[in-house]
Amino acid sequence: MQTPVDVTTTPAWATLAQLQPTIIDGPHVMRRWFDADPGRSERYTFSAADLHVDLSKNLLTDEVRDALLELADEVGIAARRDAMYSGEHINVTEDRAVLHTALRRPAGDSLTVDGQDVVADVHEVLDRIYAFAEKVRSGQWVGATGKPIRTVVNIGIGGSDLGPVMAYEALKPYVKEGLECRFISNIDPTDAAVKTADLDPETTLVIVASKTFGTLETLTNARCVRAWLLDSLVASGAIEDTDEARSAAVAKHFVAVSTALDKVAAFGIDPANAFGFWSWVGGRYSVDSAVGTSLAVAIGPEGFADFLAGFHSIDEHFATADPAHNVPLLMGLLNVWYVNFWKAESHAVLPYSQYMHRFPAYLQQLTMESNGKSVRWDGTPVTTATGEVFWGEPGTNGQHAFYQLIHQGTRLIPADFLAFANPTHPTKDGTVDVHELFLSNFFAQTAALAFGKTAEEVRAEGTAEAIVPARVFPGDRPTTSIMAAELSPKVLGELIALYEHITFVEGAVWGIDSFDQWGVELGKKLALQVAPAVSGDDAALVAQDSSTRGLVTWYRQHRH
Numbered sequence: 001m002q003t004p005v006d007v008t009t010t011p012a013w014a015t016l017a018q019l020q021p022t023i024i025d026g027p028h029v030m031r032r033w034f035d036a037d038p039g040r041s042e043r044y045t046f047s048a049a050d051l052h053v054d055l056s057k058n059l060l061t062d063e064v065r066d067a068l069l070e071l072a073d074e075v076g077i078a079a080r081r082d083a084m085y086s087g088e089h090i091n092v093t094e095d096r097a098v099l100h101t102a103l104r105r106p107a108g109d110s111l112t113v114d115g116q117d118v119v120a121d122v123h124e125v126l127d128r129i130y131a132f133a134e135k136v137r138s139g140q141w142v143g144a145t146g147k148p149i150r151t152v153v154n155i156g157i158g159g160s161d162l163g164p165v166m167a168y169e170a171l172k173p174y175v176k177e178g179l180e181c182r183f184i185s186n187i188d189p190t191d192a193a194v195k196t197a198d199l200d201p202e203t204t205l206v207i208v209a210s211k212t213f214g215t216l217e218t219l220t221n222a223r224c225v226r227a228w229l230l231d232s233l234v235a236s237g238a239i240e241d242t243d244e245a246r247s248a249a250v251a252k253h254f255v256a257v258s259t260a261l262d263k264v265a266a267f268g269i270d271p272a273n274a275f276g277f278w279s280w281v282g283g284r285y286s287v288d289s290a291v292g293t294s295l296a297v298a299i300g301p302e303g304f305a306d307f308l309a310g311f312h313s314i315d316e317h318f319a320t321a322d323p324a325h326n327v328p329l330l331m332g333l334l335n336v337w338y339v340n341f342w343k344a345e346s347h348a349v350l351p352y353s354q355y356m357h358r359f360p361a362y363l364q365q366l367t368m369e370s371n372g373k374s375v376r377w378d379g380t381p382v383t384t385a386t387g388e389v390f391w392g393e394p395g396t397n398g399q400h401a402f403y404q405l406i407h408q409g410t411r412l413i414p415a416d417f418l419a420f421a422n423p424t425h426p427t428k429d430g431t432v433d434v435h436e437l438f439l440s441n442f443f444a445q446t447a448a449l450a451f452g453k454t455a456e457e458v459r460a461e462g463t464a465e466a467i468v469p470a471r472v473f474p475g476d477r478p479t480t481s482i483m484a485a486e487l488s489p490k491v492l493g494e495l496i497a498l499y500e501h502i503t504f505v506e507g508a509v510w511g512i513d514s515f516d517q518w519g520v521e522l523g524k525k526l527a528l529q530v531a532p533a534v535s536g537d538d539a540a541l542v543a544q545d546s547s548t549r550g551l552v553t554w555y556r557q558h559r560h
């Protein structure tokens with residue numbers, strides 16, 4: 001196993017440490033930079049496929065950029081990227097290749113990994129998914145009573161939920177009329193109860209999505225929804241109450257997505273109705289695998305192929321663009337700059353698009369499950385801070401909630417602003433174009449964060465002296481603006497791939513395995529251990545620590 005370079009010992013790290021205190025050399029540095037350098041915006045604005053990315057409102061100088069690019073060289077990011085793309089087992093703690101980029105390679109490409117052409121495998125499954133999607137969309141796939149499918153319910157959690165639900169919400173305008181998807185993830189029984197309450201079981205198709213097919217939440221929800229669906233069909237007289245009739249109904253109403261096809265069969269789903277993927281696809285990197293089957297049904301094979309093409313165009317950009325114009329590389333390095341040299345603890349992602357409302361939640365798993373690590377890939381402790389907290393809400397809602405802290409708080413919070421030039425729902429309020437009003441907020445916020453407002457400017461508005469300090473905006477708050485012409489399947493694929501590669505770059509600098517997630521295991525085990533105590537087993541209760549014992553006892557006393 002290759003030992004990771006300790007990034008803190010590199011010459012570029014030392015240069016960056018020296019540069020950091022010189023950047024903010026007085027108030028309103030960004031104003032001065034932009035005034036003195038009319039070419040700044042153009043120099044720091046880049047294209048990556050359909051994305052227009054403006055990095056100019058960051059705490060970034062040419063010297064810093066050069067040092068960050070040197071840092072990338074010194075830790076060997078290009079070699080690690082190539083190792084990932086070619087299928088080396090860079091996920092060392094699970095001894096796995098990391099090949100989500102193979103999921104979006106075009107048909108006809110080939111990549112042999114461990115003796116197998118993985119691109120051929122990918123397209124074989126994709127073809128099956130597309131054929132299935134067409135059957136459902138055309139009404140050829142019918143339920144147990146011969147009715148076409150109206151609602152697809154995806155049951156999954158983590159990567160088997162967040163990607164599909166985010167993408168479905170983002171691409172609602174592309175969803176076939178008359179088809180709806182719902183997503184059940186939480187083991188809180190409310191989730192399944194609410195999402196099935198008004199469903200017609202005769203026109204419902206369930207996709208059970210689980211890479212391992214062993215996840216407690218997903219299997220529990222799948223069993224509950226199976227019981228709901230079969231019992232409802234029996235109760236209405238739609239099917240007979242026999243094992244054969246129930247099995248036949250499962251075959252018509254349940255399909256599965258998994259790498260564990262044997263467990264799919266054990267659950268009672270015919271493997272002929274299962275779509276596989278591979279251990280080299282991490283859960284949080286899987287929306288473009290069979291895990292996206294609900295999306296493929298919703299937006300159709302053509303839309304899904306465009307989605308994959310978007311990912312691929314950013315994969316190509318990341319692999320081939322020169323470092324000084326390589327957007328995922330630059331954005332990943334900027335994040336390192338803020339986390340390690342500016343002590344930024346979080347990063348906001350603010351989509352100016354209602355359809356993108358689940359994008360920050362999706363990014364939370366992608367970034368935080370990947371880079372929330374304290375040891376490096378060789379098991380040694382990390383040498384610097386890792387894994388910032390990602391969060392966000394769509395604009396303009398966030399403006400009226402938490403932007404106050406970004407503008408005037410004591411913490412540095414780098415923020416990515418996302419917007420699309422063309423509205424899905426062009427609307428006028430009198431003579432005002434509402435989308436333009438919306439975008440004006442997007443433009444205004446990044447300017448306000450960068451350039452702020454001085455005390456003189458506040459006074460010039462006639463503000464009483466006593467409240468001038470409260471109305472001053474310091475500015476110099478870093479933002480990146482990402483724009484695209486419209487929110488299409490292709491552009492969404494590009495945005496996801498962009499953040500996948502940003503996450504990769506950060507992890508590579510820190511020397512961590514961004515592709516395992518051991519930190520979720522302990523809680524899962526303890527939940528199973530405490531479950532008997534919760535249900536009334538006193539011996540199990542006594543075995544708990546005193547706090548857990550107290551909480552469980554309180555619960556047992558108060559449940560109805």
Ligand code: F6P
Nearest residue numbers: 158159160210211212215283520
């Ligand atoms: O939370 C841990 C995790 O393993 C995620 O990485 C994964 O996306 C999620 O659980 C769901 O796993 P599965 O798809 O195997 O059900």
